[in-house]
Amino acid sequence: MALDKRLRESGLQSERLLWPTKGPSHYEDEVANLEQDVGLTTLEKAVAWAQTNSMWPDTFGLACCAIEMMSIVSSRYDIARFGMEPFRGSPRQADLLIVSGRVSHKMAAPLRQIYDQMLEPKWVIAMGACASSGGMFNNYAIVQSVDKIVPVDVYVPGCPPRPEQLVEGIIRLHEAVRAGVPPAYDVRSVAS
């Protein structure tokens, strides 16, 4: 498909149209719109290469997904090969916020505070079903999707996602950054 080819040409090899005959979804529309604006100069490409090759995450492990996030640091699913093994304790030194776990209403304020303390450019991965949509906890205590609080770049489904799934999400994020897709705060605001 034409859109599929354009995705691949801009470097987003992992993205696929899920249902080719159905027509583009919101995400593909978004990417298609961005493509007009995206045209990276060599300098921007170099900067994007540097950003993706050492995108340091912040230690924001909340619940079960945090245990699988710790697995990607371990030797089998090593993310040190992506340059990402130093999980920074301070958000001021981190580029990537992997929200791993369910966010309760009490935790929502600290989450936003941590996000605000990060310096731009910054990216957010919503890891797991609870961060993406509230998961199995559709109740009074859990915020139904972390994108109500911070703008999210990549949603990784799973309960908890396998380490490979999280690494796939990270790789897609890297590809998007290298293709020139701006971080989520430039593209969309928080959901309502």
Place this chain on the structure above:
Amino acid sequence: MPAAVSEWDALPGLVEASERHHETTLVVTLESLVDAATYLRDESDFNFLSDLTAVDYLGWGERAVSGYIGTATGRDLNNPMTQGYQAVPLPKPKRFAVNYHLLSISERPRRVRLQTWVDEGEAVPTVVRVWPTADWHEREQFDLMGIVFDGHPNLVRILLDEDWDGHPLRKDYPIGGEPVRFSGQE
């Protein structure tokens, strides 16, 4: 058959001692709760408070449910209630039951459940002076069920925000959450 002298006869404020599923439940009055707790800790060696649970029985018995429909081996024609006749469970004395699960870490290990009943608005005397571990347990039941513990040194909300309204685990508090929106639907 002569009535056996039960070991719980000397328990202050004992209303009922029952045994089901190999568990003993001792129901005491609210006023003698602390005395009963102290008696159990000192005389019967129940030095360990495992758990403190409050249960809200609002709406109990409104749905006609029966237990297990049929028995483990199938329908028992000689036992009418096992054919699936709906029965309403027996009503409870008050709205809330506060259960203290006690354990005796000693040469003679055993467990017992101390139970007391409260209504909405009644306060339960605290057992923090008897078992210090009750501190957070009582705070949690206050937070989630709204049961006030008299004499607790630090009765503030523990799991929810300080300024949260309501007590979520009560039966008249809604589950909350949001209606699930499907993609393609606006």
Place this chain on the structure above:
Amino acid sequence: MTATAPTRSRAPIYEGTRIPYPIPTVLTTPPSVLATGDVMTVNFGPNHPSTHGVLRLVVDLYGEDVTGLAAVVGYLHTGFEKNMEQKTWWKAIPYAPRMDYVSYQANEYVFVGAVEKLLEIDVPPKAVWMRTLLLELNRIHSHLVWLGTSALELGAISMFWYAFRERETILDLFELVAGYRMHTRYFQVGGLADDVPRGFYPEARSFCDGMPKAIDEYETLLTRNKIWLERTEGLGLLSADDAIALGQSGPVLRASGVDWDTRKVEPYLAYHQVDFRVPVFPEGDVYARYRVHMAEMRESVRIVEQCLERLERMEGEPWIADDRKVVLPPRHELHTSMESLIHHFKIVTEGFRVPEGEVYFAIESPRGELGCYVCSDGGPKPWRVKFRAPSFVALQATATCMTDALIADMIAVVGSLDTVMGEVDR
């Protein structure tokens, strides 16, 4: 209150009680120290690399001494208990493992076991032994995660990679059996969800052969390590009486000299048929808790080997109870038997019904006594479910353990209490 470091070497467990008054869980700065004007209140916020999840500690510091400590929890409160009341008994099972997300099968088992206690249903032996095996594997898994993260926090960074290397092997075993690494949802009311797959026993045997050598490696790195000893010996003291009064159980209680293990005292599953020792150390400090964890890992490997020996002879036996009122009938029966079809339909749509009653079922999770209180009104949904989380109770001991300690000790002490915030906040 001195400004110098307290002596480290082999301080005896103290006389009397150190539980703070009036609030047992809050250490309060004495007014004499407050009057100096040098006390700084620091917030170890919910997002912190060393607090095992979203725990917030509000600490009063006088120089490096911790004079005041209060723990604030609730940042992961999920409303598990209320959610479980909305679902049928079967559908409520996946909620349980997500509380203590490191020893998830213990949570699953405690809920399923409580429901089986109410139902008075008999579980077939194969399921009993397999459950024992999985619970012990989960115990090793939990201790490995504890070891990796606690050592990481104290600076022994490479322990994290070593411990997680073995952890991956255990997760491979879980994946082989249940289809997923974590939150396996393999326990069903009445037995197991499915048969034990082929190829599991040889894999488990090779794991058991390799694990003791791995534990030897960990001990070589830490047990006689001077830095580890300096940082863990003599700290976080908790006497046996204080531990019992504060409701401690599991490794914390056994490290204070109390010989109490629910698996030995009130055996459930197959624990009365396996041979294992319960490690007890009298010192009551962080180092003793470390020794208890290491010794427990070794004992768990022995239990797994014994379970494997029994299970290998149980090929072809049923893995779930035969009670059609509670357990789904085998699929091949649905083609021929009308009653099976109806039971299948009723169990899947409405859910099986559990007789009216209340029950409290306690097991020995890797953190201590994990209990589940279940109250049923006779219907297809639970009326009330409450989990007695050992970490919730362990955090209450932080104030007592942190008497006369430095700020650097706080990380060691909180780590040694082995808390998982998911079950603290539920």
